[in-house]
Amino acid sequence: MDDFEQELRQAMLRRPAPPRLKQKILEHRKRQNTEHVHARLLMWQRLAASIVLAAMAGGAYLWHNAEEHRKGEEARQQVLTALRITSHALKQMNQQLAEHSRNAE
Amino acid sequence: MARDWQPDFEQLVNEHQSMVFSLALRMAGDRGLAEEIAQDVFLALDNSLRKIESPLHALAWLRRVTMSRSADALRRRKVRAMDLWVEVDEHHGAQVEEHSSPLATRLERLLATLPETQRAALVLRYQEDMTPAEIAEALDAPLATVKSHLQRGLKLLRSKATCQLREYIRGV
Numbered sequence: 001m002d003d004f005e006q007e008l009r010q011a012m013l014r015r016p017a018p019p020r021l022k023q024k025i026l027e028h029r030k031r032q033n034t035e036h037v038h039a040r041l042l043m044w045q046r047l048a049a050s051i052v053l054a055a056m057a058g059g060a061y062l063w064h065n066a067e068e069h070r071k072g073e074e075a076r077q078q079v080l081t082a083l084r085i086t087s088h089a090l091k092q093m094n095q096q097l098a099e100h101s102r103n104a105e
Numbered sequence: 106m107a108r109d110w111q112p113d114f115e116q117l118v119n120e121h122q123s124m125v126f127s128l129a130l131r132m133a134g135d136r137g138l139a140e141e142i143a144q145d146v147f148l149a150l151d152n153s154l155r156k157i158e159s160p161l162h163a164l165a166w167l168r169r170v171t172m173s174r175s176a177d178a179l180r181r182r183k184v185r186a187m188d189l190w191v192e193v194d195e196h197h198g199a200q201v202e203e204h205s206s207p208l209a210t211r212l213e214r215l216l217a218t219l220p221e222t223q224r225a226a227l228v229l230r231y232q233e234d235m236t237p238a239e240i241a242e243a244l245d246a247p248l249a250t251v252k253s254h255l256q257r258g259l260k261l262l263r264s265k266a267t268c269q270l271r272e273y274i275r276g277v
Contacts, residue, residue, distance in 0.1 A: 004263055005231070011209035012216075012231040015130060017122040018140055025118055025147045032148060 112157050118147055121164065124233070125171050131228045132175035134217050138182070142174050149174075168233065169243045172225055179221060215265045223258030226251055 125146050129139035149170055150163070157163045216224055229240045241251040 004266065005259070007208065008212060008227075008262070009231045009234075011206075011212035012131070012228065013209075014123045014127040014232060017126040017143065018136070021122055021126060021140060021143060022115075022118050024140070025122075025144050026115070028144055028148060029114070029151050032151075 110159050112154050112163060114147075114151055114154060117150065117163055117167075121167050122147075124164075125167055127232060128168065128171045128228060129175050129178075131213065131216065131232065132172065132221075132225060133178055138178055142171065142178055146171050146174055165239075165243065168229065168235075169245070172229070172243060173245075176221065176225070211269070212262075212266065215262055215269065218265065219258050219261055222246075223254045223261065226254040227258045227262070230255055 122143065126139055126143045129142035129146070130136060133139050133142060146167060150157070150167065153166070157166060216227060219227065225244060226240055229235045229243060230237075235243065237251050237255060238248055240246075240255075241248040244251065246254075
């Protein structure tokens with residue numbers, strides 16, 4: 001290494017960092033960490049809200065299905081009752097007709 | 106696998122802030138920008154702290170990221186080094202003079218006029234005392250390219266110094 005390079009090395013000694021640099025870095029880091037915590041909290045809140053909404057939608061769907069099924073069952077029972085009444089009426093009518101035929105003979 | 110060394114962010118800042126700031130200052134040529142780069146580099150270090158395996162790894166990581174962020178900052182600003190140093194003289198001249206001899210200040214000004222790649226190689230060589238192989242790794246460049254940048258940069262700097270700093274330097 002010649003004299004010029006020695007001079008260059010002397011000229012290139014490390015400079016002291018500005019006095020407040022470390023403090024600024026630590027403050028920035030603290031701010032960034034707080035922002036990360038907030039962002040994470042917000043993400044969890046959104047996730048929880050999404051889960052609640054999904055559960056509500058699923059519940060509503062199931063309730064709707066159950067209600068439809070219940071109504072269907074009720075209608076089926078009504079039809080069966082109506083058929084039973086009709087069958088009973090027809091049976092009575094058949095008996096009366098048969099009785100009437102016997103009397104006529 | 107467990108590591109023996111646990112990085113302490115504050116200690117790393119204490120140890121390396123001068124190195125990071127000096128590299129950024131010599132690459133960017135502006136104290137304000139150098140401070141911003143240094144902050145940026147240490148915040149990036151904080152985010153990557155889990156990947157740092159040893160003090161030497163931390164040092165190499167900081168050098169590499171400082172050089173890369175300085176290059177990015179220079180590209181963003183698209184300002185020539187000479188203009189930057191005019192700004193330094195105007196705004197921060199007193200602070201620069203405070204810590205260095207007139208010759209050192211003049212040599213740094215001349216260094217700032219070199220092309221960015223040559224300046225980067227010379228700064229790492231003479232500020233950080235790194236070998237060409239280490240510089241190649243830090244700059245992610247081929248060894249032959251780094252050697253060429255060092256030779257050309259030194260030659261150019263020497264010729265500029267011959268013209269402008271003859272009264273100060275014996276070896277030119």
